[in-house]
Amino acid sequence: MRVGIDAFPLSGRIAGIGRYVLEIMRALDACMPHADFFLYSPEPLVVEMPSARWHLRVEGTRKASSYVWLKRTAGEMAREDGVQVFWATRTILPARTHAFRTVSTVHDLNYRIFPESMPYATLWAHRLWFARDVRRADAVVTNSQGTADRLRAMVGVQTDAVARPGVAEVFGPQAxxxxxxxxxxxxxxxxxxxxxxxxxxxxxxxxxxxxxxxxxxxxxxxxxxxxxxxxxxxxxxxxxxxxxxxxxxxxxxxxxxxxxxxxxxxxxxxxxxxxxxxxxxxxxxxxxxxxxxxxxxxxxxxxxxxxxxxxxxxxxxxxxxxxxxxHPPTEPPMGEVPDWQTAAQVMVEQFERLA
CATH class of the missing domain: 3.40.50.2000 (Glycogen Phosphorylase B;)
Structure with missing residues (x-):
């Protein structure tokens, strides 16, 4: 299988979405040993590839919004690489997707709920393309059931699966x-x-x-x-x-x-x-x-x-x-914490179903 990935969240200091993408990538490397992965970004990445099966495609230097780059360039690169499935890690899809299937991950509905907190270019990209792209995606995955419920209520789109974030191995009981x-x-x-x-x-x-x-x-x-x-x-x-x-x-x-x-x-x-x-x-x-x-x-x-x-x-x-x-609580919360392997397996199921 050949999987394309919007890797722009890995091109700067790793924050929420970047951490989510990176940890799932690492788990995918073990879950899909016979797949090849193609990472698309307008800027160099700041992370190491999990293995030799991960191929980085950096197309020049970003001059416009990274979402405009995604629309204009990433899809063309994915077609050239013959990918079967494209993972839209930031929800928004390339403009033309007829040559491959698409999985769109929805992390939040911030552009509807708290738009004043978003950078201008990101806000307008979401206003222009978010609703249309999640409706035309072949599969939609959310990062929580809460996000899935909001997506259904606010956009009218049913989620295909939920892939909750895990925590990195460094986090756990400390001596x-x-x-x-x-x-x-x-x-x-x-x-x-x-x-x-x-x-x-x-x-x-x-x-x-x-x-x-x-x-x-x-x-x-x-x-x-x-x-x-x-x-x-x-x-x-x-x-x-x-x-x-x-x-x-x-x-x-x-x-x-x-x-x-x-x-x-x-x-x-x-x-x-x-x-x-x-x-x-x-x-x-x-x-x-x-x-x-x-x-x-x-x-x-x-x-x-x-x-x-x-x-x-x-x-x-x-x-x-x-x-x-x-009057703060005195004990840590209870309950099972999701792990990245489970989240990656959710993505594998969507990739395999579509491919």
């Missing part, structure tokens, strides 16, 4: 001495709350910071810090100004941290806090709980899937978060 060593290297002291995510509006970090600072000012959590780990995002100028102002009250932005450091941060946290307005699944909540962190999260169906039973679910308001920080 206390290893946690202490990593926290020391990062200059972190206990106790602290931890938030993780790209610094952008949908993550609702201003409400979390306001809730935390108000408790610090009132003397109710005098010794706690609030640590925020994540890369710079978009529309973040106001938020970074707020972070600078809140630093004197114990708020600290760590920027991007490695998975190994992140595992230690999860394990040492008084609680992991996920205050997002909206998520398609919420991989950090799953990572935090397998590392042993109590979890506070916005009350969304998708985050209930990720965080598991025993997390504290609250409204994404200053008051809701304030109450949760004052």
């Amino acid at each position: 206390p001495e290893a946690v202490a060593s990593r926290l020391s290297a990062l200059g972190v002291r206990n106790p602290y709350f931890l938030a993780v995510g790209t610094v952008e509006p949908r993550k609702n970090l201003p409400a979390l910071i306001e809730a935390f600072v108000s408790l610090k000012k009132s003397g109710e959590i005098p010794d706690h810090q609030l640590l925020i780990a994540g890369s710079r995002g978009w529309r973040g100028r106001r938020l970074h100004a707020l972070l600078n102002e809140a630093e004197r009250h114990g708020v600290r932005w760590l920027g991007f941290v490695s998975d190994e450091d992140l595992a230690g941060l999860y394990a040492g946290a008084r609680a992991f806090v996920f205050p997002s307005h909206y998520e398609g699944f919420g991989i950090p909540a799953a990572e935090a709980r397998v590392c042993g962190a109590p979890v506070i999260a916005t009350d969304l169906p998708e985050l209930r899937e990720a965080a598991g039973e025993g997390a504290l679910f609250v409204p994404p308001t200053v008051e809701g978060l304030r109450g949760a920080l004052l």
